[in-house]
Amino acid sequence: MPDLPPEVLTEVPGPRSRELAQRLARVESRNVTCTQPAPPIFWARAAGSNVWDVDGNRYVDLAAGFGVAAAGHAHPRIVAAVQEQSADLLHAMGDVHPAESKVELLEELAALFPGGAGRAGREAGGGARAVLGSSGSDAVEIALKTAQVASGREGVIAFEGAYHGLTLGALDATWRPLFREPFEARLPGATGFARFGDADDVTRAAAELGRPVGAVLVEPIQGRGGERIPPDGFLAALRALCDREGWLLICDEVYTGFGRTGRWFACEHEDVVPDLLCVAKGLASGMPISACMGRAEVMDRWPASEGEALHTQTFLGHPPGCAAALASIACLRDEKLVERAAELGSVALGRLRERLAEHPSVAEVRGRGLLLGVELRDAADAATACAAALRRGVIAIQSGDAGEVISLTPPLVIARPVLEDALDVLADCVP
Numbered sequence: 001m002p003d004l005p006p007e008v009l010t011e012v013p014g015p016r017s018r019e020l021a022q023r024l025a026r027v028e029s030r031n032v033t034c035t036q037p038a039p040p041i042f043w044a045r046a047a048g049s050n051v052w053d054v055d056g057n058r059y060v061d062l063a064a065g066f067g068v069a070a071a072g073h074a075h076p077r078i079v080a081a082v083q084e085q086s087a088d089l090l091h092a093m094g095d096v097h098p099a100e101s102k103v104e105l106l107e108e109l110a111a112l113f114p115g116g117a118g119r120a121g122r123e124a125g126g127g128a129r130a131v132l133g134s135s136g137s138d139a140v141e142i143a144l145k146t147a148q149v150a151s152g153r154e155g156v157i158a159f160e161g162a163y164h165g166l167t168l169g170a171l172d173a174t175w176r177p178l179f180r181e182p183f184e185a186r187l188p189g190a191t192g193f194a195r196f197g198d199a200d201d202v203t204r205a206a207a208e209l210g211r212p213v214g215a216v217l218v219e220p221i222q223g224r225g226g227e228r229i230p231p232d233g234f235l236a237a238l239r240a241l242c243d244r245e246g247w248l249l250i251c252d253e254v255y256t257g258f259g260r261t262g263r264w265f266a267c268e269h270e271d272v273v274p275d276l277l278c279v280a281k282g283l284a285s286g287m288p289i290s291a292c293m294g295r296a297e298v299m300d301r302w303p304a305s306e307g308e309a310l311h312t313q314t315f316l317g318h319p320p321g322c323a324a325a326l327a328s329i330a331c332l333r334d335e336k337l338v339e340r341a342a343e344l345g346s347v348a349l350g351r352l353r354e355r356l357a358e359h360p361s362v363a364e365v366r367g368r369g370l371l372l373g374v375e376l377r378d379a380a381d382a383a384t385a386c387a388a389a390l391r392r393g394v395i396a397i398q399s400g401d402a403g404e405v406i407s408l409t410p411p412l413v414i415a416r417p418v419l420e421d422a423l424d425v426l427a428d429c430v431p
Contacts, residue, residue, distance in 0.1 A: 003048045003415040006060045006393035006422050014055025017042045038387070046073035049414040051395060060422040061395045064411045067223070067371075070258050070282030071331040072413035078285055078327040085323035094132070094316030095309045102317030105325050106130050112329070113293050114265050115273035129299035132317050133290040136254035137165030139278035142292035143217070143250045144169050145311055146276055150301035151214030151248060154188070157205050158217045159196040161225035161401060164252055173217050175225070176401055196222060197230035199237035206245075215248040215276075216241070220266035223255030226400030227373025227407055229366055235270045248275040248298060254290070255371070258282035259332050259412055262342025262369030269368070285328040289321035337412040345369040348408075348419060355427035362430065363404075372408040374430070379404040381431050388429035394422045406430075 013021070021039030033040065041053040049072060051059045064070065071078060085101060092099040106129075113128035131142045148154050158164065158173040165171065166179055173191045174180065180187065192209035194201040206213045220235055222228040235251075242249040251274040256266035260282055263269055267277070275298050280290035302310065315321075332338055349367045352374060356362045363375040376382045379402045386396050386406060399407035406426065410419060 003060075003413075003418040004050050004058060005418050006425050007058060008392050009057045011055070012057060012391045013039045013041045014053065014057060016054040020054065041390070048072045048074075049411045049418060057393070059390070059393050059395045060410075060414075060418055062408045062410045062419075062422055062426070063395050063397050064409050065286070066397075067255050067260060067281045067409040069285050069411045070260065071285040071328050071335075071337065072411040073286070075285060075328070075331055075413075077331055078324050081323040081327035082287065082320045085320045089319045091315075092317065092319055094314070094318070095305070095312040098317050099319040099322065101319050101322035101326065102132065105132070105317075105322040108326060108329055109279075109291055109293055112264060113277065113295075114268055127296050128293055129296050130291045130293040131299075131311065132322075133280075133292070134288050134313065134315055134318070134321075135165070135290055136252075136278065136280035137167040137170045138313070139254060139280055139290040139292045140164045140170040140173070140217075140252060141167055142311060143252075143276045143278050143294075144173070144215075146292065146294060146299065146302065147215035147248050147250060149310075150298045151246075153212035153214030154190045155206070155209050155211035155213035156191045156215050156217050156250075157194055157202050157209070157213060157247075158191050159219075159222075160193050161196050161222050161228060162193070162217070162219060162252075163222070163224035164217065164219075165254075191217075196225070196228060197234050199234055199241055202238065202241060213245070213247055215250050217250045217252060219252045219256065220269070220272075221256050221261060221368060221371060223371070223407075223409075224399050226375065226405040227366060227371055229368055233270070235267060235272045239272045239274075242275075250274060250276040250278065252278045254278055254280040255409075258329070259338035259341050260369055260371050260409065262338065262345055264332075264338055266368070283328065284321055284324040285331070287318075287321040287324035289318060289325055332412070335413070341369040341412045344412075344414070344416060344419065345372070347416065348372060348423060351420060351423050352427065355424065356430065359430060367408070370408075370410055370412055370414075373399065374406040374408070374426075375400065376404055376406070376430070382406050384431050385426065385429045389426050392425045392429065394425045394429075396426055 110128040192205035194205040257279040276294040399405045
């Protein structure tokens with residue numbers, strides 16, 4: 001069905017959402033779903049860039065479900081692939097007796113690896129390999145393990161503002177104290193932090209870490225850290241530094257991968273080929289699946305399995321997830337959604353900058369492709385804007401260390417008039 005524009009809503013959240021929030025609070029642990037000061041809306045269904053809640057309210061989703069719905073919510077081709085695969089095979093034994101779809105997805109990922117390494121010899125394995133997972137954190141954990149296996153060194157340099165996940169290994173490389181401090185005693189302390197956008201500061205962070213460094217872990221554009229875009233040449237400088245020092249370069253593209261920034265991967269804006277590449281979110285446009293991709297000479301430092309894999313999980317290579325990923329990649333390619341993200345993102349950025357020019361609450365409007373951020377001078381204003389937009393039928397979320405940024409990552413299929421209407425609503429909501 002076609003995308004529908006935002007509409008002014010009479011009551012958000014509605015009575016059904018409020019009831020569900022009360023029920024949820026009785027059974028879910030605290031510190032998961034935020035129900036105060038206002039309950040959330042509860043989603044009932046979604047299609048394209050629209051979401052309907054349990055009270056029948058319709059929204060335009062400018063978050064794409066945390067950047068997941070790259071090909072849109074419930075894309076018919078992806079839904080059909082999941083249904084067909086689920087009817088035939090819902091689960092397999094991923095690292096013992098896997099499904100055919102696992103092989104097909106790994107071949108596709110190898111062919112997509114930046115720099116054409118995987119396309120060099122697809123049937124022979126090409127120049128790229130991958131390990132599948134279920135979440136972005138999984139992919140980062142695999143990358144950190146791979147870096148240690150390949151380099152023999154446990155130290156990692158990450159960046160201020162970084163968000164790599166909340167499992168313990170990934171959390172050690174995540175910057176925000178809110179996430180780290182409750183678990184500091186359990187973290188290995190194997191990560192040093194450099195200033196984002198400053199390749200020279202990596203050397204300082206490595207010298208101060210007190211551990212031998214094996215890898216640099218970076219988001220080419222920070223997502224949850226506030227849609228922060230580094231200076232041109234930053235990623236290329238990191239590549240040169242890693243080559244000089246014998247370190248691996250890990251690009252965390254959980255947020256930026258699969259067309260989000262107008263290229264298949266954000267590292268391609270600087271023609272940088274990382275050693276390891278973490279992907280999730282937009283990989284399958286709705287199913288929980290992820291991967292750590294890497295150059296064959298790095299990935300092949302893992303020993304061959306002799307019956308017990310050193311890194312695995314029960315749902316590795318989950319057949320419906322693999323089917324969804326294959327269908328989503330096909331949608332991105334066939335519908336030219338990567339190119340569309342570049343073109344539509346430029347339009348969206350220009351519109352936001354025009355609408356918010358010289359607005360006293362706005363510090364900066366920035367973006368690349370359909371990864372956009374409106375940084376406000378006060379995080380409270382960002383919260384106010386997102387709450388007001390929700391009441392007018394637009395879903396947007398906050399990012400940045402203090403929540404000072406309005407994060408906009410709409411589905412790559414969103415209709416231009418619908419996007420423009422939603423951005424106008426958002427601009428009107430900035431206090």
